[in-house]
Amino acid sequence: MSGFLFVVPPLVGHINPAVGVAAELTARGHRVAWVCADPDLVRRLAGADADVFACDGVTGVERPPDLRGPEALKFLWEGYLVPLADAMAPGVRAAVDGFRPDVVVADQQAFAGALVAERLRLPWATSAATSAEFTDAYDGMPRVAAWLRERLTELRGRIGDPSGTADPRFSPHLVLAFSTPELVGPTGKKGEAIRYVGPSIADRPTEPGFPWEWLDPGRAKVLVTLGTANADAGGRFLAECLTALRERADRVQAVLVDPGGTLAETGGDKDVLILPAVPQLPLLARVDAVICHSGHNTVCEALWHGVPLVVAPIRDDQPVVAAQVVEAGAGIRVRFGRVTEPRLGAALDTVLHEPAHREAAARLRTAFRTAGGAHAAATHLERLGTGRRHDRQPRAETR
Template sequence: MRGKLQCSVILLVVLCLLTSHRNSAENVLMFHMPSFYSHWLIFAEIGQALVDKGHSITVVLPKDLEETRRTERPDFSFESFQDNGTGARINELIEYYLSMAGQASQSVFHTLEAGIDMTGTMTKHCDLLLRDSTLVSRLRAQQYSVAITDPLYPCGALMAAHIDVGLPNIAVMRYDLYFQDVKATGVPLPLSYVASVETDFTDQMTFLQRLQNVGLYSITHVARRWMASSVYDGVAREFLGEGETTLGVMSRTTLWLYQTDLVLDFPRPTMPDMVQVGGLNVREAAPLPEDLEAFMQSSGEDGVAVVSFGTVVQNMSPEQLEVFTTALARLRQKVVWRYVGEKPPGLGNNTKLMKWLPQNDLLGHPKTKVFINHAGYNGVCEALYHGVPMVCLPQFGDHPGNAAQVVARGLGVKLDIGTVTTDQLYQAILRVLYNNSYRETAARLSRLHRDQPQSPMERAVWWIEHVIKHGRLPHLRARAVELPFYQYYLLDVVAFLLAVCTAVLGAVWCSCSFMCRKCCCKSDRKLKSQ
């Protein structure tokens, strides 16, 4: 009898646990960008962490990416649409833009032409997504609790609003290319010490740098707001209603998860609905494959240099290849280089080429001594976490800002990939390898970065579940978002105070003038009487 009672109690407890787990599981919607694989890696990591917590993840993506992503993430559900080759065309234009970066001035016209082509292609891509009525119906039937989008791809936020205008949206990003987050959050942006991550300025700028910072911000702010409006506002009006704009949709974002970290990034103002989660991709190093581990161990006391230029920068010019192969061949260290393409001439015997790297695991290996990279944020965070000093060769986007932060924090050095010579690259690597200050600083900052009550991923998941549980979070939304321009900058108060001061000064002036005239009149009368 007692045994049956114990079994019944155990069964009841298990049933309660299963029921509780099922009730806490929610449907989460994500949107896959047609380009920038590194952005997908972050979204995939967040999605997997939510799956591990019992939630269901659905990813909306172009049809031609579905099979590959299913293989990568079997725990996810996928909903696809026919983009008619627009996603592939976007990638081609991005590659063209990268190949033109730093080229002679005669390529400016072609770069502008590519930008116009990109605008039209993105508009068509977004229109195809929202126009797929079958997909929209399937998504509406799923009753999602939250959508997770990338502001670099506003189609995701527009589609989420098209599915359900009340669906909470969480934005995950490094920075907002279109500056919509500044308006949407009401966060102040003092350009005196907050530099764009697209420049190599720090928070200690000279007068000329501050002048450049203001000019660059003003021009890019207007240009990119116009770009976002021209690409996406027509789609917003057609599918969400007249009067709707991309900025209006983004302004209703519930939460902004920024890939920033106070150890690496410079301090700047923030708002309650802005959460720092820099380092979402970092984790403890896993064991390497046997052949790669053997190569690492063969380096002896000299160690290994890891070279990677991310998922976007696939190819180098012949001149750049010669610089890198010659400089790396001169090193005593072994080299692991993520390289796609034919084996470059002049490659040293110390260098191992790989099409794909277990980058986090390599950076966490005790034999790794230096990380040579393009200053992409994912790689920089992994190097910071594992305490590996860096040689950065930034190219575009946030790379210059990331490299500037690396240098300012004492984590490494920076070179210009367009003008660097073999000797400059070699000397820079040696400087980072044999100057102990870089490794000591990297180790110290790694300890600081790790010393948090939550890991960045745990913090991100907690906030996402917080939104799932409570819906929109209006108490985190600053009143600044609704204030008109003149109220936000207190222009009405300044005008009133100026009017009062003017009136007071005018009254004093008139009184003084009147008294002076009275005195003068009395004096005149006295003189006449005498």
């Protein structure tokens, strides 16, 4: 039996992929614990009995909604990721002391997990909740790449091993990429430590009350979602979606997720159902297309079900993931900030009625399910943990 300590930021999209892996390890008899600045969020997603060590986090970060490109990336790192690592580090160290793991499983954006493990000479694995870092996205921006390396070097000097050399985003021991080469593309990173395990799809607690009887079997069904972190930016886009969907009400029925309440909720409407949250996984098994912000989890969960997409990336890794979807043939990209109802409607008509996108989504569905998901990830972690336990065994004296 090995012990695995999952270090995650307080973000749903980064915790969810780890939940299935942690559950699989627990089912195999291993010890599992978590470190997060929001223990209640982990317990909501991983179960009320999850063993969670609290740590400090970063609060009050308000990113201007119009930031894009390198400026958005700089804000993400300076305003959130680096301060989060500094804040989390003491709590991660205390959790290691208290739980005594064989392996630290650090989210790719929870740098504290990797750097503390490096400092304590513990093997660590990277949990890559998005595949954006596996592409050549920074190849054309050498100054941006150099700036990122400088920030990581400074951070290592504060909380890691100053003599260390590993990139805390890519463990030299094991990198769990929750995608496949079929989506990432032929230029995706490769290496002995990188394991493309596909999406980690696990049952999630959901609030009861979704009106499943509302779904009309005679019409195509569309899910519209911008994820949980984009309520501040989505009002205009959701309004354009609503118009396009109503124009197609004779043949399309839609569920539109509006957590920020920018649109009026609908009750008796038989064409568009507007809700603040939905049971996304079971709903994806019933829809024919998804319109989304190209968040990695939403994209992979849609493709896990063989559902083609209309993607409208907003920021961060989303443009990279959107490009992967388009290059794989599984969807169409529209411009989030400038899309109009006619363009959005035309893209939706294409993914609904032209077979090429659905066929590409079906191919990715097969690749995802073949990759092994949480089961494969747990097996790779077990092997890393077994090596750690063997290293701990007393060695016979040589004479």
